Amino acid sequence: xxxxxxxxxxxxxxxxxxxxxxxxxxxxxxxxxxxxxxxxxxxxxxxxxxxxxxxxxxxxxxxxxxxxxxxxxxxxxxxxxxxxxxxxxxxxxxxxxxxxxxxxxxxxxxxxxxxxxxxxxxxxxxxxxxxxxxxxxxxxxxxxxxxxxxxxxxxxxxxxxxxxxxxxxxxxxxxxxxxxxxxxxxxxxxxxxxxxxxxxxxxxxxxxxxxxxxxxxxxxxxxxxxxxxxxxxxxxxxxxxxxxxxxxxxxxxxxxxxxxxxxxxxxxxxxxxxxxxxxxxxxxxxxxxxxxxxxxxxxxxxxxxxxxxxxxxxxxxxxxxxxxxxxxxxxxxxxxxxxxxxxxxxxxxxxxxxxxxxxxxxxxxxxxxxxxxxxxxxxxxxxxxxxxxxxxxxxxxxxxxxxxxxxxxxxxxxxxxxxxxxxxxxxxxxxxxxxxxxxxxxxxxxxxxxxxxxxxxxxxxxxxxxxxxxxxxxxxxxxxxxxxxxxxxxxxxxxxxxxxxxxxxx
Numbered sequence: 001x002x003x004x005x006x007x008x009x010x011x012x013x014x015x016x017x018x019x020x021x022x023x024x025x026x027x028x029x030x031x032x033x034x035x036x037x038x039x040x041x042x043x044x045x046x047x048x049x050x051x052x053x054x055x056x057x058x059x060x061x062x063x064x065x066x067x068x069x070x071x072x073x074x075x076x077x078x079x080x081x082x083x084x085x086x087x088x089x090x091x092x093x094x095x096x097x098x099x100x101x102x103x104x105x106x107x108x109x110x111x112x113x114x115x116x117x118x119x120x121x122x123x124x125x126x127x128x129x130x131x132x133x134x135x136x137x138x139x140x141x142x143x144x145x146x147x148x149x150x151x152x153x154x155x156x157x158x159x160x161x162x163x164x165x166x167x168x169x170x171x172x173x174x175x176x177x178x179x180x181x182x183x184x185x186x187x188x189x190x191x192x193x194x195x196x197x198x199x200x201x202x203x204x205x206x207x208x209x210x211x212x213x214x215x216x217x218x219x220x221x222x223x224x225x226x227x228x229x230x231x232x233x234x235x236x237x238x239x240x241x242x243x244x245x246x247x248x249x250x251x252x253x254x255x256x257x258x259x260x261x262x263x264x265x266x267x268x269x270x271x272x273x274x275x276x277x278x279x280x281x282x283x284x285x286x287x288x289x290x291x292x293x294x295x296x297x298x299x300x301x302x303x304x305x306x307x308x309x310x311x312x313x314x315x316x317x318x319x320x321x322x323x324x325x326x327x328x329x330x331x332x333x334x335x336x337x338x339x340x341x342x343x344x345x346x347x348x349x350x351x352x353x354x355x356x357x358x359x360x361x362x363x364x365x366x367x368x369x370x371x372x373x374x375x376x377x378x379x380x381x382x383x384x385x386x387x388x389x390x391x392x393x394x395x396x397x398x399x400x401x402x403x404x405x406x407x408x409x410x411x412x413x414x415x416x417x418x419x420x421x422x423x424x425x426x427x428x429x430x431x432x433x434x435x436x437x438x439x440x441x442x443x444x445x446x447x448x449x450x451x452x453x454x455x456x457x458x459x460x461x462x463x464x465x466x467x468x469x470x471x472x473x474x475x476x477x478x479x480x481x482x483x484x485x486x487x488x489x490x491x492x493x494x495x496x497x498x499x500x501x502x503x504x505x506x
Contacts, residue, residue, distance in 0.1 A: 014452050022444035029440020030433040042424035043141050046148040048156045049122075049416040051135040070133040071121060077162045078119050081155065084110045090154055094147055116141045117155060135415070145421045152418035160412045171401035178394040185387040192380040199376055206362040208370040218359045225352045232345035238289065239338035241275060246331040269304065272297045 015022070052070050080086065087110050091097065097109050118139040138159065140152040200207060205214070248268065276293040283290055 014448055018444075018448040018451065022441065022448060025440040025444035025447070026437060027440070029436035029438075029443070031436070033432045033436025033439065034429055036432065038429070041143055043143060044145040044148045044421040044424050045139060045141045046145070046152040046418045046421055047140075047416070048138045048152050048414060048418045049135060050138065050156060050159065050412050051415045052133060053411045053413045073163070073166065074119070074121060074133065074136060077159060077166070081158045081162060082114050082117060082119075086158065087113050090151060094150055094154075096142070096147065096151070113151075117151075119159075138418075140418075145424075149418045149420045156414060156418065160414070163412050168401070171397060175394065175397040175401050178390060178397050182387070182390045182394050185383065185390050189380075189383040189387045192376070192383045196376050196380050199373065203369050203373075206365055206369050208366065208373055211363065211366050211370075214359050214362050214366075218356060218363065221352055221356050221359065225349065225356065228345050228349045228352060232342060232349060234289075235338050235341040235345060239335055239342065242331050242334045242338060245271070246328065246335060249325065249328045249331060269297065269300050272300060 084107065088106060091101075091106075091109055091113060096113065097104070100109065118137075118141075120137050120139070121133050122135040122137065124134050138152055138156050140148050140155065142148040142151060248271065252268075272293060276290065276297060279287065279290045279293055285291075
């Protein structure tokens with residue numbers, strides 16, 4: 001009979017046969033569950049909603065130092081606040097678990113309070129597209145409504161204070177770290193600056209940016225050397241010419257003293273004209289030596305004209321003197337002046353040559369100096385960029401720290417304070433009663449199925465076929481009590497009936 005086929009009609013028949021038992025368990029289930037709920041201790045739930053308030057100053061003006069996500073920071077703070085160090089004072093402050101404080105270790109009590117506190121983040125709305133955490137809720141479940149409210153407020157305050165403390169501490173630590181790095185960068189920058197200054201002092205005038213200036217100066221010195229060389233050559237020529245004139249004048253003077261005139265004024269005039277022709281071949285008419293030669297020729301021509309009117313006897317009777325004539329004195333003065341000019345030009349020429357050698361040496365060493373200078377400037381620029389960047393970051397960190405100290409940064413704001421629950425959140429007695437009803441109904445139905453499956457009675461033709469595994473050849477009608485008391489002959493009067501009383505009873 002375990003293979004009995006159960007049809008909807010069979011289930012209906014089961015319910016008809018066992019409805020009393022199902023109704024019994026369904027009726028006693030709710031009162032029993034409600035009674036159990038009355039025995040359980042009450043639990044009160046207090047809840048606080050905390051929102052994450054954005055900084056009052058835009059982030060593009062003052063960049064926040066602490067860029068940690070709210071979710072990550074909340075998880076870190078949760079581990080910190082729900083630790084034994086932070087919860088043990090709460091247990092002692094509010095007198096929690098007074099009945100178990102002498103029986104249960106403190107770690108066990110802290111574990112119970114940890115299980116009673118729940119911190120759940122508020123998920124952002126999908127349509128806003130924001131990835132930040134808008135807030136979180138703090139829920140505390142305890143045996144006393146007032147205590148649950150107080151503990152919820154205390155835990156919420158701990159979260160707010162810890163958030164402010166963490167952000168301020170992070171800002172101050174960042175500022176201190178950047179200040180230390182800035183001091184090191186400044187020392188490095190000063191060292192690079194000292195090296196660069198020493199290098200410039202050692203190679204002054206030969207630096208890469210002075211190369212073009214050196215070339216221009218070298219070109220000017222070359223022109224000055226050419227001018228000094230020309231002036232020296234001209235002074236030497238003038239000296240030679242004056243020395244020849246002096247020789248002639250001395251010879252004429254000596255001849256005049258002895259009465260012999262080896263050279264006449266016409267010869268002097270011829271010599272001056274020859275000198276003028278040589279000067280005009282090299283210089284223009286405005287050149288001082290050309291003008292001077294012309295003046296000498298004009299003076300000599302005038303003197304010759306005056307001497308032609310004077311008698312030769314008068315000239316012979318003139319008294320003789322041992323004092324040199326004025327032309328000889330002038331020529332000696334000119335020669336002395338030429339000597340000084342030649343010495344000055346020679347000295348000037350040597351000085352210019354020395355300067356040319358110095359500037360040529362600077363230009364020749366310019367590639368090597370430029371390479372060393374680039375290495376120094378590269379290191380100096382790197383140190384300067386690092387210093388400027390650290391200085392900028394330090395200033396930004398200081399502004400962020402000031403922003404946190406004035407509580408103008410990201411903050412936790414209590415939107416809904418901890419409520420005082422008016423009814424216990426556990427146990428929910430109506431829910432317990434409903435659960436008792438469902439449990440009793442399920443128990444009754446289960447017992448009904450179990451008893452019906454254990455029943456081996458034949459309930460239908462199908463049960464007989466399944467049990468005997470044989471087809472039915474005839475149907476035995478039901479025989480009531482009246483038919484059983486009738487005479488046997490009366491049954492014979494009915495055609496087609498079978499005398500199977502014993503079989504029916506079996």
